[in-house]
Amino acid sequence: MTGPIELFSREHPAFVHVPLGLVVCLPFMIAAAYRSRYPQTWRRMALRVALVALGGGLLTMASGLYWGRLLNLIPAGRLLPVVSSQGQALQRTLRSHEVNALAGAVLGILCVLLLRRACREPGDARWTGACLLGTVLWAGTWGYVGKQGGVMVFGDAETNKAAAEAINAKKNDAEAELPLRALDYASLEPLQAAPFRSRAHGGREARSWVTASGSDALAAGRPLPVGAYAVLTTWTLGLPGPLHMREAKADGTQAFALYWPRVPEGERAAFGGEDSVYWRSPHPALEACAGCHAAGKARP
Missing domain, CATH: 1.20.120 (Four Helix Bundle (Hemerythrin (Met), subunit A))
Incomplete structure (x- = not known):
């Protein structure tokens, strides 16, 4: 009504x-x-x-x-x-x-x-x-x-x-509306046997998922190879939190994405007041992600 x-x-x-x-x-x-x-x-x-x-x-x-x-x-x-x-x-x-x-x-x-x-x-x-x-x-x-x-x-x-x-x-971008690859994180390889608490991502419970080539590189202490990507799923009190994605680009840079289709009212202030968020590089809100990963402070 x-x-x-x-x-x-x-x-x-x-x-x-x-x-x-x-x-x-x-x-x-x-x-x-x-x-x-x-x-x-x-x-x-x-x-x-x-x-x-x-x-x-x-x-x-x-x-x-x-x-x-x-x-x-x-x-x-x-x-x-x-x-x-x-x-x-x-x-x-x-x-x-x-x-x-x-x-x-x-x-x-x-x-x-x-x-x-x-x-x-x-x-x-x-x-x-x-x-x-x-x-x-x-x-x-x-x-x-x-x-x-x-x-x-x-x-x-x-x-x-x-x-x-x-x-x-949008016609030339399959992920213009939804982060399709990130949503299919269950097809990737998990980096942890169980979720861990991530301070860098709001203190939420988190778990990392990586493509096969990326998993081998991270296990050997190397950065993600070109074309590989990692997905971080998060939870708070059993409720799904934002979905994070990091991808290694051909030009040597990293691209980031954040997807949260239903932002709780109490957390919207940190997301510009939006009730649904899908940010992708070069969105200014993701600059902090790039800086944290460039400094090597973030967990996989």
Whole structure:
């Protein structure tokens, strides 16, 4: 059943039109104060409309934040999406969308203050002029935010190209969605007869599994040969923990992966607030793994 928060967030594209439409009207209302027989009436009406637009805009921003989290574009506990590469055109557009929306809200607060001052000092035309300039900037900023929202929904040349590249990359990558080889760790050779407690992996119970060539190399004290890989399965109180994988690449480097399809709520803070994790090199969170293994501190 859809809850009120989810329903509220999913209606973000509909909510956004109301405050944006009101803000677009403001410059015309303030301009009317110069030509109308009732300039003070127009200023007061503009102030009321600005207050409604600002309040509606803040609610719309909140719904957009929750919607981004529902779509897994914004990690839980964060206000902005994580952009780990330039190829993430959608995340970059969303980040700019949020920053510009916030800038518009700041302009909105400034315009409300200016309109209040203009209403209190109707004889000083400078305040009305400042209101006109401020509302034009406000409308322009939120108008651009709306344009960015349209790009995220309907796409443009950059986002469509990035989406096509991501689809092609997944077609050529059998493990783009799931770490297939790591999940088949039972077909590998175990390095330990029984699980051991690994301090380097959260103090969890762990057991190592290695390809045949890798097992021979590790037994002889040599590093993993090219193409070999090792998998570390972990448990906590009998519940499955993250699955770790290390692979020796042809260029002499090591690639790492971490897979945890259901992260317990109490441990999500350490995983960027995500409830499901599949990280692969060069994910920045795996740099610590590379450093630990390079220093020879990690167990197999």
